[in-house]
Amino acid sequence: MSTQAEQGAGDLIDVEIGAPAHGGHFVARYQGRVVFVRHALPGERVRARLTDAGEGARFWRADAVEVLDASEHRVPHFWPAADALARHAAGELPVGGAEFGHAELGYQRELKASVVREQLERLAGLKVSDVGFSGVEAAPGERPNGLGWRTRTAYSVDAAGALAMNAYHSDRLVPIEDMPLAVPAINELGLAALPLHGLARIEVAAPSAGGAPLVLLVEDPTARPGAAARVAKALPEGSNVAAITQQGGSAADGAGTLRRLRGRTWVAERAAGREYRVTGEGFWQIHRCAPDALNEAVQQILAPQPGQAFADLYAGAGLFTVPLAHAVGPEGVVLSIEGAPGTSKDARRNVHGLDQALIRQGRVEKVLRQEVSRLPGGLVGVVLDPPRTGVGRDGVAAVAAARPARIAYVSCDPASFARDIRDFALKGYVLESVRALDLYPHTHHVECIGALVPAPKG
Known part of the structure; x- marks a missing residue:
């Protein structure tokens, strides 16, 4: 085994997992140094791949890639694209945004309370x-399985024109088929089945009380024009669709030019018995x-x-x-x-x-x-x-x-x-x-x- 000074990002270490830390990490120690490990649970012994390490660093960061002794609270991950162990075993990175999906839902709340x-x-x-x-x-x-709650989602489009999301703290895009945390109305759009060439991102807002989502198609400024109009035609009837042409940022920044392609550019929300109107950038x-x-x-x-x-x-x-x-x-x-x-x-x-x-x-x-x-x-x-x-x-x-x-x-x-x-x-x-x-x-x-x-x- 290499010495601590020789180790760096990409190396594997075996550690015992301790208490949860803010940010979705768990505290471990390796040769006297604190290591913040993701995708683990307290009490486990795991093999982790260093993602941020160096002799001069105050602490290291790592991802669990193999569980040697599992917690009783560990469950199969509900989302294959975010299953860290399976993705690492296949030589791929997991998508971010569901980093506690390997823990029982009740135990997740205990970790957060801690x-x-x-x-x-x-x-x-x-x-x-x-x-x-x-x-x-x-x-x-809340649903018993903790799924289907997100009324707002943001996706990227990879070089192959496929629906994707970023891996955690990475520019790497992970192709996805669906987003289980999203409300059904978002997944029912069938975005993963559409030819998305020419788009940079897609941002979707679905009314919490039900109704047609608003789909914002963010065009890639380096691609040929017309992608947003083409994708809009392929979306289910009744969808509200708008296109954003801009140089950077996100739809929420309020930058760029928004044009309506179908329906309206806002969603109707309801809370505390009152009606609200929320635009795509709101x-x-x-x-x-x-x-x-x-x-x-x-x-x-x-x-x-x-x-x-x-x-x-x-x-x-x-x-x-x-x-x-x-x-x-x-x-x-x-x-x-x-x-x-x-x-x-x-x-x-x-x-x-x-x-x-x-x-x-x-x-x-x-x-x-x-x-x-x-x-x-x-x-x-x-x-x-x-x-x-x-x-x-x-x-x-x-x-x-x-x-x-x-x-x-x-x-x-x-x-x-x-x-x-x-x-x-x-x-x-x-x-x-x-x-x-x-x-x-x-x-x-x-x-x-x-x-x-x-x-x-x-």
Whole structure:
């Protein structure tokens, strides 16, 4: 066996797997060095291929390619394209996006709960028993197998014109036949059977309550024109189809030229008993059950009443803004701030007729500082639903300066959530309670919903 100093990416090592770590990895040790291993489970002994290693590195990364002693919680992977062991055995890489698919669904939630606890204790300095955390809950209405929940998917097209997705942290494209995590309406489009030459990507949005998906065909600027029109004709009747011609980025960036090919360029969504319109470039929660589940959690934390003032920050298409506006009524006000121009336009449409909703587009903390003094009576509560990077110190400072009585923080990343909770504590706010919902089954991701209140005086 080669010495540690000689080993590098591609080498095989045998390791015992320990606790889960944030990001879908598990902690192992090899000759005194920490190795973060994917596609394993605690208690297993595996053979792993190093993917990131070197004598000067603080830690190494590796993928399990063979299980020598299996966990009792290991199950056959539901998706052949993402089955790491089978793909590595065939000399191929697995597709990303289903890295926990080899574990029992209930055990996946135990792993995620362990990560949430560790992040809150290590980064925020909390005892989770003090904030009522009792584990990761299944989303209301979740299917027993945890499949068919994604209402938004993004695919690539490989050089052969086949539907594909990226391997984890790689430019390598893996051809796929279907996407088992997607809602049936997306798989029923039959994208893998279509000739996709001339396209760079395909992005699909399906309404969570059912209905025809919106298919965005992103054309390859280096290919001959006409691919999007050709593929649109091959899609099932009733599909909504648009084409995007651009030089880079994604449809969500709002860059490039969008042209309608069939139907409409938006999908109708419904949450908390309200109707929404979300365009192809707009943001909406991915899990089909998430909009209702998160709205219920936010309403419980904020308990809005007529005449009160709230702020919905990182507001997206207005998922929380609309119910809050109805709750506070014409005498109240909801300041809704979103950074992305296209998504902010969606929010403006969705609050049509609700004059108490003030839609603002721009950098959240800057706009909040400008607008908060104009709110009558001051802020009663704030909703935070930031991107994966979190609110950040400047955002925390801006929210704390507004002195809301309650903050509902919705986070899709436990690490940035814990860091922001720590920063809120420095500004006089404490985490009163926290829940975690499994809105991303078969992946390492988890959604946290925290309630923050001003720290007791004295």
